[in-house]
Amino acid sequence: MNGFTHTDAAGNARMVDVSEKSITRRVAVAEGYLITRPDVIQRIQTQNIAKGDVLAVARVAGIMAAKRTPDLIPLCHGLPMDGCEVELTCQDDRVRIQATCLIDAKTGIEMEALTAVSVAALTLYDMCKAVDKAMRIEGVRLLSKTGGKSGDYHADR
Amino acid sequence: MNGFTHTDAAGNARMVDVSEKSITRRVAVAEGYLITRPDVIQRIQTQNIAKGDVLAVARVAGIMAAKRTPDLIPLCHGLPMDGCEVELTCQDDRVRIQATCLIDAKTGIEMEALTAVSVAALTLYDMCKAVDKAMRIEGVRLLSKTGGKSGDYHADR
Amino acid sequence: MNGFTHTDAAGNARMVDVSEKSITRRVAVAEGYLITRPDVIQRIQTQNIAKGDVLAVARVAGIMAAKRTPDLIPLCHGLPMDGCEVELTCQDDRVRIQATCLIDAKTGIEMEALTAVSVAALTLYDMCKAVDKAMRIEGVRLLSKTGGKSGDYHADR
């Protein structure tokens, strides 16, 4: 066994056989940040109080992207998710993005949560780039996963 | 004018009218990093010498995602890209990802480059997560854009 | 509970958690109409006797759209449908469209049936718009759903 489950003995890419795995309840939580200037955050928040569109659009984009994860990540299994939430929190100079995905399935749902965070961040970038091109996406990582044979995982906070 | 070109006066989301813009040659370069442990990098590189699949799969995923950017980013215009390159460089404890996208069009191609970087990073995460779940995606940002009325942009290095 | 299952307490969009729901057999039937002129219906029918293509293309488009419902409707769960039928009936000045979708799943399949009807109608419009631009899509609604905890529903005829 080579540690990389997505390649065979010769190192060729494959979508691994999960048919022997058992179906368990799985939850994955991921987070990430869009770093910008405080005045951009203020504009997003003011906009948000009036209509909420910037955050609303990013939230929808994140959820829709989570559903399309197997289309984007080549060796990722297609999974009919049971639920998905994307939370956006404005902080001083950044928007914190947290995605929670859940499923009853043979394989985990970490990639869906990480994809939701990444695409929500990209959408925020797209909508704000006219006022700040120096924004950065930072700290996209898995916070926790539960369920599955490999056991639970909780990131250091 | 409200600074957010993707919302109307009432703050509602829209895909802005670019029909009056002129077609110019546009190039965008973005970068990002997948941070992991040195031993994971060594595994990727050894794998790479033998077959190159981990990096090859991430490269393909990044290019394909760039083409699907308008499907992912709600208010982004659909653009038939003229070219796209994704370069992956192994460093001590990270993989550096750089994407270059180009087009002759009325609107920029920054989102395509940033999406290519993000999805290549997610693919690396997916392929290596069996050996390291604590990987993080950091520093996803626009390095430069040229072409278009708003002028060129070069990030501070 | 706020009545809108697709928003959380703060009114933010989310894809609701259905993991506690039990899997039951579910059937949804939807209908709709493309209203046009009698001479357009005659052209469709004559065409249909010869080759059937206008109706055949709309039928295929409806079925394919049903499969893509989760890609189109942001907060809709992805469901591997067990079956789908789209029936098109020419009447005096209209085409009646009826879609039946079925599944064994935790969530209903109404959106798939309604999407099949809508996209079949749009396809009819597309194929006939050279002869009638005043066509209208009317009466798209759920006729019945069975299965699931919320009970059966049958529309007034």
Added chain:
Amino acid sequence: MNGFTHTDAAGNARMVDVSEKSITRRVAVAEGYLITRPDVIQRIQTQNIAKGDVLAVARVAGIMAAKRTPDLIPLCHGLPMDGCEVELTCQDDRVRIQATCLIDAKTGIEMEALTAVSVAALTLYDMCKAVDKAMRIEGVRLLSKTGGKSGDYHADR
């Protein structure tokens, strides 16, 4: 010439050759209605004042669907739209949906506008179906198109 531009002489479906058409500025406006109960409209509006998510999600879904029109409507040409706006207006017992799409292209953009209206309506249905399953989508039609050789079209109001 058989009046149906999407079939050949034998009635077989095809995607017609538009290469000889000239590129002109084209605008299409479509409308449609989601009919429901007054109390559902009040809930949408109250929700809207707080966060706007129901209408915001439908607006985003409509714009994204417009971009995917060629993927849904079999014989429709793929067009890189220059702009798209979806306006939602709450009335007594209904939501009025209006979509405006524009492009410089060889073919029209009516299908994009009609698809945006239909998918926005389906999204409203999806988000409100827990409180009203008897909602109907009515009056989806082209309001106007300008540009192109076949001349302008304005629906009777």
Added chain:
Amino acid sequence: MNGFTHTDAAGNARMVDVSEKSITRRVAVAEGYLITRPDVIQRIQTQNIAKGDVLAVARVAGIMAAKRTPDLIPLCHGLPMDGCEVELTCQDDRVRIQATCLIDAKTGIEMEALTAVSVAALTLYDMCKAVDKAMRIEGVRLLSKTGGKSGDYHADR
């Protein structure tokens, strides 16, 4: 120059830069065959006389797949096709499939024509596999291409 335009000097995959190419009218024609038993052809033809659905569905599938070529072929440029026709001809023990695609663009449209043929053939297989699992897809090739700097190509007949 290494002859493989889709890899850089180091052999890495990329989507080549075509921005310096000039826009010319391009036409590509491809063919292929689904080989089966004569009795299956007779069934398809009888079916065809009644309703034509098997051939109609395959034709639609081929056209829709041509439009999605850049989503399927990783390094293929996205092109808004000007037209596409898929012709299906029943012969003794086979269905001949021919696809013609055209465009005014910087890059060729061969892949669209070959993809249309392949997916039409796969669709025929799918619809007939209940009566013959031994069907084969044979002779998928480019018949001709015109336009572009590399000159015209006509296959040996």
Added chain:
Amino acid sequence: MNGFTHTDAAGNARMVDVSEKSITRRVAVAEGYLITRPDVIQRIQTQNIAKGDVLAVARVAGIMAAKRTPDLIPLCHGLPMDGCEVELTCQDDRVRIQATCLIDAKTGIEMEALTAVSVAALTLYDMCKAVDKAMRIEGVRLLSKTGGKSGDYHADR
């Protein structure tokens, strides 16, 4: 019963109801060939020794296409595959492509395996067409399927 499970009594296309079928483990293996000149094979292999990209890209494209089969084949059920492998073997004047797909489901997975082979072959064509436009895709067929009520199938070798 008319032998074509994808059409109803009147010959209209439909996606057949599989809800009464039982879930069994299913495996499908398909093969196909890209025929070219020996010198092209040598170039692919040399390229392969250096970086492996041509074969790696085709492998990824095949796996991703398998996941998108229900989007391409109109009446094919959507199935969350349990695994997929695409093997490419260089021979004298051809590349042999073999795809293995598996699933626990109510319906078979033959179309996924055949689609993986076809799209991998198309990708090879795309990447090598600058050096040989006369390449042909030949012998795409099902090698075996196991599982399901209709019994196992093994092609004559």
